[in-house]
Amino acid sequence: MSDDQEIDGTSSPALRFGEEFRRSRRARGWSQTDAGARMGYSGGLLSYVERGKKPVSLNLAVRADHVFGTGERFQQLWRQYSNASLLEGFAEFTAAEARCHRMRTFGVGVIQGLFQAPAYASALAAAAVQRGSITSEQADARVSFLATRQMLLNRSKPPFIHAVMDESCIRRLVGGREVMAEQMKYLEELAAQPWVTLQIAPFDLGERAPFKMPLILLDLPDRVVVGYAESQARGHLERGREAVAAWSREYDLLQVESLSTAASLAMIRAVRKELS
Structure with missing residues (x-):
């Protein structure tokens, strides 16, 4: 899957988080590697996150809000996707x-x-x-x-x-x-x-x-x-x-x-x- 391929973010909270992340990154003209360097993560990991293939941690959500200046937007998405009321895994x-x-x-x-x-x-x-x-x-x-x-x-x-x-x-x-x-x-x-x-x-x-x-x-x-x-x-x-x-x-x-x-x-x- 290429860095610019579209994804469907409506089908799961994980993909919704990934789509929002991708949209914010593209708006700033950053590659996944550029965003990773600013957040302290590898571009490869962020590629998995954008495709909904890796669980998102609260720390990653907090760092995304910080580098994109989105308040608590990504933290809110993380809570939807990893709510404490849901079973681990x-x-x-x-x-x-x-x-x-x-x-x-x-x-x-x-x-x-x-x-x-x-x-x-x-x-x-x-x-x-x-x-x-x-x-x-x-x-x-x-x-x-x-x-x-x-x-x-x-x-x-x-x-x-x-x-x-x-x-x-x-x-x-x-x-x-x-x-x-x-x-x-x-x-x-x-x-x-x-x-x-x-x-x-x-x-x-x-x-x-x-x-x-x-x-x-x-x-x-x-x-x-x-x-x-x-x-x-x-x-x-x-x-x-x-x-x-x-x-x-x-x-x-x-x-x-x-x-x-x-x-x-x-x-x-x-x-x-x-x-x-």
């Missing part, structure tokens, strides 16, 4: 998510963020505030951050998505019956898209379910496949070929064991009918 994942051309996901317990309707996402954030896990401001930032990620689904050429959801995702009542009914309708609408395949892993899959936690596999433009998994405390972007290959094999088994797309959609409609 999540910002790195979203930078990869924004570039993927195929995505395979498995969700358990609650519907994964990319597939959440606005009211469902807000209910989860509000519950986190009530537990004292995050502040009201962080809850707003979390919901806003999710809306930015979901722009991925509105591209002219969105990635191909295969989503498997544990039955618990559609059975667990989040936000009340009305919110859940809206969420089921949203899943139906997603499933109707030609680039989305949606399956439900039923409860009776039992011990045959290969995963016990949420998992995402991303196929990137350079043909690299990365995986992302979460624990309660942090997220981890897995790049190791053997680990990712093992996850891919187990995901293939999960697809075979789960309900067909027609049966999955029928279950979602039945749940929506029960809620209504």
